[in-house]
Amino acid sequence: MNFQTDPYIEKLAVNEKEETFGLIICALFHAPQPRTLDLFYNRLFHEFNSVLDDDEKQSIYLYPNYALHITIATLINFKTMTGLKNEEERKSMIDHWSDKSKLMKARMSQIKSFYIEINSIQLSPAAGYIQYSDASDNQIQQLRDYIKQTCIIDNDNEQLSSRVHIPDIIHTTFLRFKQNTIKNSQTFIEKFQTINNRLKEQPIITIEIDEICIACETHPYMHIPNDSDHVLKHIHLMKSIKN
Numbered sequence: 001m002n003f004q005t006d007p008y009i010e011k012l013a014v015n016e017k018e019e020t021f022g023l024i025i026c027a028l029f030h031a032p033q034p035r036t037l038d039l040f041y042n043r044l045f046h047e048f049n050s051v052l053d054d055d056e057k058q059s060i061y062l063y064p065n066y067a068l069h070i071t072i073a074t075l076i077n078f079k080t081m082t083g084l085k086n087e088e089e090r091k092s093m094i095d096h097w098s099d100k101s102k103l104m105k106a107r108m109s110q111i112k113s114f115y116i117e118i119n120s121i122q123l124s125p126a127a128g129y130i131q132y133s134d135a136s137d138n139q140i141q142q143l144r145d146y147i148k149q150t151c152i153i154d155n156d157n158e159q160l161s162s163r164v165h166i167p168d169i170i171h172t173t174f175l176r177f178k179q180n181t182i183k184n185s186q187t188f189i190e191k192f193q194t195i196n197n198r199l200k201e202q203p204i205i206t207i208e209i210d211e212i213c214i215a216c217e218t219h220p221y222m223h224i225p226n227d228s229d230h231v232l233k234h235i236h237l238m239k240s241i242k243n
Contacts, residue, residue, distance in 0.1 A: 001185050004126045008220040009061045009176045021090055022078025022217035023097055023232075025147060027209045028172065029069040031226035036205050040118060040130075041065055041174065043202075047195045048175075056188055059181040060128075063174045067222045070116075070132070070172055070209075072140070073147045074165045078217045094216070094232065096160055100150055101214055101233045107146045112240035113210035114139035116170060121196045123189060128175030135206060136240075140170055143212065173221070211236045 011018050028037065045062060052060070075097055114136035122131050134140050144166050155161035182188050214233040217224060224230040 001123075001125055001189060003059070003177045003180065003182060003185060003188075005177045005180055006061075006126070009178045012220060012223060013061050013178045017219040017223055020078035020217055020220055021076070021081045023075040023093065023214060024069075024071055024217060024222075025073045025075065025212055025214055026069040026071050026222070027212045028207070029213060029215060029222065029226060029231070031066065033065055033068060034207050036207050037068065038065060040199075040205050041068065044121070044130075044174070044195070044199065047198060051191050051195055052188075055181045055183055056191070059177055059179055061176050061178045063176075063221070064223070066226065067224075068172050068174065069215075069222050070170060071167060072143055072212055073151065073167075074163075075151065075160075075214070076163055077165065078220060080163070093160065096157060097151075097214060098232060100155065101235070103154075104146060104150045105233075105235050107150060108143065108235055108237070111139060111142055111146075111237050112136075113208055113237040114240065115206050115208055116140070118199075118205040118207070120200060121174075121192070122171075123175075123192050126176065127173045128192065130172040130174060132170040132172075132207075134170060140209070176221075209237070210239065 008018060028034070032038065033041075042065075048060070048062060049057070076093060114134070116132040117135045119131045119133050122129055147164075148166055151164045152161045155164075212235050213231050215222065215224065215231050216229075218230060
């Protein structure tokens with residue numbers, strides 16, 4: 001596996017936050033994070049620091065806790081908007097999706113909060129991520145179906161609807177590559193799997209999803225404050241009782 005270095009991560013790693021513009025619908029972007037996720041991630045962070053050698057540590061970037069989230073849908077990918085500097089255009093896009101969020105909220109009014117379970121950590125050439133499973137009655141797919149109906153099918157702005165991307169997995173990215181100092185990629189993959197196996201020996205971790213939000217990525221990969229300037233809309237789900 002050839003790992004892909006990321007120019008945005010190179011800057012984040014030295015605390016240089018490039019200005020971007022993106023809009024996403026996400027879950028688990030909380031301050032503070034749910035305690036179960038926070039404890040799991042702290043353990044994960046410790047495992048990487050204890051298992052990897054210095055060259056491997058220099059090659060990777062582990063997200064800070066505050067940037068962890070689950071992307072439900074991407075409305076505007078910040079990577080495609082690097083040339084858009086016109087504030088009026090940005091405001092027009094934000095206004096459009098703010099209006100659509102009212103319809104989304106109405107359609108989602110009967111969806112109850114639900115639970116997801118941490119399954120594993122996975123590795124791709126570009127990133128490491130936490131993989132979840134839906135422990136409820138496929139609620140996250142219902143959310144995505146409503147978003148698809150509102151943001152793509154019923155959206156008369158083809159220019160904006162064509163930008164919408166809805167992933168087909170439930171995941172939280174936590175690792176990307178800032179430089180290529182890994183001497184043996186297969187050894188790194190094996191260490192990653194060792195960490196995964198250790199984590200899977202622990203009791204199943206369940207996390208409640210009780211709201212989603214529309215957030216503006218003014219810096220890459222949700223390295224933004226959780227405040228009203230960045231979280232534009234909250235959609236709270238009805239409280240459910242776990243069986």
